[in-house]
Amino acid sequence: MIVDGFFIAGVIICALSVVLSVVATILRDHPDDYAIISVAAVEVFLIVYGIAAAVRQAGGETISGEAWEFWGYVATALFVPVVAFAWAITDKTRWSNAVLAAVGLTVFVMLYRMEQIWDGATLV
Amino acid sequence: MNAPATQRPNSRQAGLGRIIIAVYGIFAISSTARAGYQVLTKFGEAPLAYALSAVAAIIYIIATIALASKKPGSWKVSFLAVLIELIGVIVVGILSFALPQDFAHPAVWSHFGQGYGYIPLVLPLIGLWWLNRHREAEADS
Numbered sequence: 001m002i003v004d005g006f007f008i009a010g011v012i013i014c015a016l017s018v019v020l021s022v023v024a025t026i027l028r029d030h031p032d033d034y035a036i037i038s039v040a041a042v043e044v045f046l047i048v049y050g051i052a053a054a055v056r057q058a059g060g061e062t063i064s065g066e067a068w069e070f071w072g073y074v075a076t077a078l079f080v081p082v083v084a085f086a087w088a089i090t091d092k093t094r095w096s097n098a099v100l101a102a103v104g105l106t107v108f109v110m111l112y113r114m115e116q117i118w119d120g121a122t123l124v
Numbered sequence: 125m126n127a128p129a130t131q132r133p134n135s136r137q138a139g140l141g142r143i144i145i146a147v148y149g150i151f152a153i154s155s156t157a158r159a160g161y162q163v164l165t166k167f168g169e170a171p172l173a174y175a176l177s178a179v180a181a182i183i184y185i186i187a188t189i190a191l192a193s194k195k196p197g198s199w200k201v202s203f204l205a206v207l208i209e210l211i212g213v214i215v216v217g218i219l220s221f222a223l224p225q226d227f228a229h230p231a232v233w234s235h236f237g238q239g240y241g242y243i244p245l246v247l248p249l250i251g252l253w254w255l256n257r258h259r260e261a262e263a264d265s
Binding site: 087091093094095096098099 | 140142
């Protein structure tokens with residue numbers, strides 16, 4: 001897998017979101033604004049990532065792995081922050097921050113897999 | 125940090141409780157799918173391990189529904205289901221080390237849930253602790 005700018009940006013955004021949300025789980029007894037904003041940032045990143053991937057593919061770049069698998073990951077990952085946000089607005093307790101923390105971890109793993117598929121690496 | 129003000133007398137389904145229900149739900153779905161596949165396609169290879177997989181799947185389904193239910197009596201059902209899960213994961217965990225020939229094929233509870241990051245072992249402990257802290261309000265029944 002080639003570590004490119006998209007991957008580095010995604011890792012930084014996901015890591016920041018996880019750290020903010022874990023701190024919020026410890027300090028806040030309600031869903032924290034910054035934790036929610038950080039999860040929104042993860043969603044924005046995924047949208048940009050998806051559009052960029054579509055543009056690159058349309059411009060002639062090919063996905064080395066299975067295209068349907070790559071886009072399956074993109075589509076599924078886009079739901080993750082949305083579900084966590086819905087969770088946070090319907091459960092106003094400390095623990096919604098823990099759910100928000102799971103977003104960054106989940107999206108990181110999925111992004112890692114998307115990059116592997118893009119570059120054609122086999123599943124470890 | 126004192127006891128959070130958001131904790132109402134019967135908030136078993138809120139906060140951490142909701143996370144516990146979600147994790148049980150994920151286990152109910154994934155273990156049912158996996159056990160169903162194992163039992164239907166290769167039951168003969170390891171009948172004991174796969175039968176226990178099916179039992180585990182049923183326990184997870186009962187636990188998920190009972191934990192999420194607000195009906196009177198659901199507390200007792202969920203406590204029993206989670207307790208059976210704990211006993212099951214310990215018994216199957218010991219058996220899988222004692223009788224490795226019968227547990228050559230992986231199941232949810234074999235080796236104390238190793239294949240699932242030991243979540244099957246930790247989850248019932250958290251569940252029992254949570255249920256103990258959120259007993260059913262007497263006025264409900």
